[in-house]
Amino acid sequence: MAEEEQLEEEPKKKSKLPLILGVVLMLVLGGGGFFAVYSGMLFAPEETHVDEDLSALEEEAMTPLPNVAFVSVEPLIVNLIDLSGRARHLRFQAQLEVPAQYEQEVITLLPRVVDVLNGYLRAVDVAELENPSALVRLRAQILRRLQIVAGENRVKDVLIMEFVIN
Numbered sequence: 001m002a003e004e005e006q007l008e009e010e011p012k013k014k015s016k017l018p019l020i021l022g023v024v025l026m027l028v029l030g031g032g033g034f035f036a037v038y039s040g041m042l043f044a045p046e047e048t049h050v051d052e053d054l055s056a057l058e059e060e061a062m063t064p065l066p067n068v069a070f071v072s073v074e075p076l077i078v079n080l081i082d083l084s085g086r087a088r089h090l091r092f093q094a095q096l097e098v099p100a101q102y103e104q105e106v107i108t109l110l111p112r113v114v115d116v117l118n119g120y121l122r123a124v125d126v127a128e129l130e131n132p133s134a135l136v137r138l139r140a141q142i143l144r145r146l147q148i149v150a151g152e153n154r155v156k157d158v159l160i161m162e163f164v165i166n
Contacts, residue, residue: 068156069103071096073110075162076117082126090121090129093162096146102154109150116145129165 036042075093082088096113098106106113120142128134143158 067100068097069100070159071098071103071106071110073113073117076114076121078118078121080122080126080129080165088126089166091162091164091166092117092121092160094142095159095161096155097157097159098150098155099153102151106150106154112149113146116149117142120145126165135160135163 073094073096075091078090078092080088080090094117096106124138129138139158139160143155146155146158
């Protein structure tokens, strides 16, 4: 009968101590490894390259900025008609990067610039405007047209500040 009682008893559960010690040891070693790499104790870059990079950055920082001015073009709202005949609108705003000595001349030509922008943006197909890569092509086309209107070296770049199709 004593033997039957021993068989009915459940076997003893294994201790969870090795599992807990394993997890704690893994966390400590992982944290120590992270700290060693993060602080530069392991796999740190060589010091000589850092000094050369700093001297190159100091030389670059000393170069003067180009003498440019930005001329703001008033916001335009252009009516667009898509293939289905539905009327849509394009809200467009840009700034022109010009050499500082030509800033007043370009400001004087702003009505002509607005006219060229209106004419070009109305002629562009709505499907082309909705293309994600259209902005790069539009910028190049607009820049070329504005360089013809203002003069070859008077407009350096066109910065599109707002381009929204409703």
